[in-house]
Amino acid sequence: KNQVEQSPQSLIILEGKNCTLQCNYTVSPFSNLRWYKQDTGRGPVSLTIMTFSENTKSNGRYTATLDADTKQSSLHITASQLSDSASYICVVSDYTGTASKLTFGTGTRLQVTL
Amino acid sequence: NAGVTQTPKFRVLKTGQSMTLLCAQDMNHEYMYWYRQDPGMGLRLIHYSVGEGTTAKGEVPDGYNVSRLKKQNFLLGLESAAPSQTSVYFCASRYSNQPQHFGDGTRLSIL
Numbered sequence: 001k002n003q004v005e006q007s008p009q010s011l012i013i014l015e016g017k018n019c020t021l022q023c024n025y026t027v028s029p030f031s032n033l034r035w036y037k038q039d040t041g042r043g044p045v046s047l048t049i050m051t052f053s054e055n056t057k058s059n060g061r062y063t064a065t066l067d068a069d070t071k072q073s074s075l076h077i078t079a080s081q082l083s084d085s086a087s088y089i090c091v092v093s094d095y096t097g098t099a100s101k102l103t104f105g106t107g108t109r110l111q112v113t114l
Numbered sequence: 115n116a117g118v119t120q121t122p123k124f125r126v127l128k129t130g131q132s133m134t135l136l137c138a139q140d141m142n143h144e145y146m147y148w149y150r151q152d153p154g155m156g157l158r159l160i161h162y163s164v165g166e167g168t169t170a171k172g173e174v175p176d177g178y179n180v181s182r183l184k185k186q187n188f189l190l191g192l193e194s195a196a197p198s199q200t201s202v203y204f205c206a207s208r209y210s211n212q213p214q215h216f217g218d219g220t221r222l223s224i225l
């Protein structure tokens with residue numbers, strides 16, 4: 001069964017600090033991995049999408065890494081801001097040749113404080 | 115450009131009542147999806163559509179029906195609501211292999 005596990009479940013950091021969120025997956029066959037940001041009371045918004053051949057992808061202060069060999073990904077947030085407070089969801093897509101299926105992680109809830 | 119719009123935003127139902135959740139997108143996307151999000155669980159796919167007039171079952175389809183009569187609209191129906199269907203429902207749409215665009219959800223409570 002395809003699974004996506006994220007850690008930590010929750011995290012509190014001071015504004016201006018960096019943090020790294022982890023995602024481990026067992027999805028086969030692998031197609032791509034996405035990170036989404038979900039603000040409280042809102043729908044998820046895509047941050048990055050990486051395919052098998054991509055190791056790193058940045059979107060402003062967000063940098064995602066992918067190690068397809070160990071089936072791990074991380075999302076690094078630099079110089080955190082109060083607006084970064086949200087849940088961050090790792091999503092892995094498989095592809096069987098006819099259709100793709102997404103497996104969602106349960107998310108890491110990040111709180112940035114003063 | 116509104117993106118993906120879900121109505122209503124909140125609703126409280128009694129067990130056994132029926133209702134329809136509406137999802138509308140203005141991006142001319144072919145693919146549309148309905149998910150539910152429950153505490154401690156990842157988003158789970160209920161039904162999806164790959165184009166106007168087509169629908170397919172997802173991971174947790176029981177107790178739900180859908181229709182896609184127009185390309186821009188995807189309706190999710192609960193024929194006889196049950197407390198286990200209390201959840202936050204998200205609609206999403208996408209174009210080709212691009213990431214999905216999500217609406218802001220419908221919070222549904224069934225008493």
